[in-house]
Amino acid sequence: MKDSPALRLAVTGAPGSGKTAVCTALSLATGLSFATISEQLAKPVADRRLAATVDAPMRGFEQRVDSEARLGTGFVSDGSVLHEWAVAETLRSTRRLGHWMRRPQDLPYRVFEQRYLVAHAGIVVRRARTTYDGFVHLRSDGEAATAAAESEFRTVIDRLLLDTLHETSVPYLVTGGPLEEIVTRVAGMFELPQVIPVTDAVNAALRAA
Template sequence: MKDAPALRLAVTGAPRTGKTTVCTALALATGLDYAAISTHLANPGADRRLAPTVDAAVRGFEQRVDSEARLASGFVSDGSVLEEWVAAEALRRTRRLRRWLWNPRDLPYRIFEKRYLLAHGGIVTRRANVTYDGFVHLRMDRKSATDGDDRYRTTIDRLLLDTLHEGTVPYLVIGGSIEEIVTRVAGMYQLPQLMPVPDAVSAALQAA
């Protein structure tokens, strides 16, 4: 088997766009290491007021930096260091205003949350710019959205695209089948083929 290339690739996208399947198939097909974190590691350990945003964003960022730093050769990151910050910021932006109106004493927390996530966004963006060689952003299929989470998913998608556009790392926005995406990405970066793409996709779907 050939050594995996020293390519550090990140796959981003809104929830349910197929990031994990794409990353798994790409790793199987090309030999790139698979970089991800366990969901329970990023989840807040305590039920505090800002746990879903501030705590989750920090815990997720720390875990991703650690897991990616351990991979000396190339890797494909399932979500990137932007993942938890974008999820937290989207949650903040889509939270219903009446929640704060019903609890006026929570207003200082709301102000802190906004300022904190703004500062944290700058940190994770700078980290992304020096960590990855390229981004692959999976286009959101709005047909898969439901009334309950359409605004949240759309906000995540827009935040990611805006961040990638303002960053310094080349990025590709792509849609289509998992096989089409993996084939195009592998060809664009001239990655070695250690497993036929259809077999890699099939294995990734079975593991999902």
């Protein structure tokens, strides 16, 4: 693929795994466009019932499809179309009884929420299959989590994303470690061109973080 700028690469991982830094450095080092979305635009516009698991994944999906379509045939995607769905499904699956006790008005909608996310999963997986040429999944090292609940969330979303990547049948690399090593490894695996030295790209990405 080194002679083709049309590579469509997606970087996935749990929140806080370093996706944005990796994508920024890869974009600078290889010349690929950087596909991302505004977190504010992807958030629900109001605190509606089940907004975080129904409204948010759809808004995020729409934003990502539009963002990636505007970049044409070559880009590196920060999170991919899987991200907002995976966050929503993890929120749903890790809820404790206390949540429903605090929000009993949501109880009648539990079945709808689950069925909605199953249907949405089918949509995002099909889109991923047809959009991306490869994935890079950043391992969750667990060190960034400061509470048990956060650690569990990161572990669950990490496993969900890995299982989903396997389901897409799109080639993927699972990696971790220092940023410069990750960028070098990814560029080598996908035989990407080098526009500027990786060290310079990484330093610029870290300054921008």
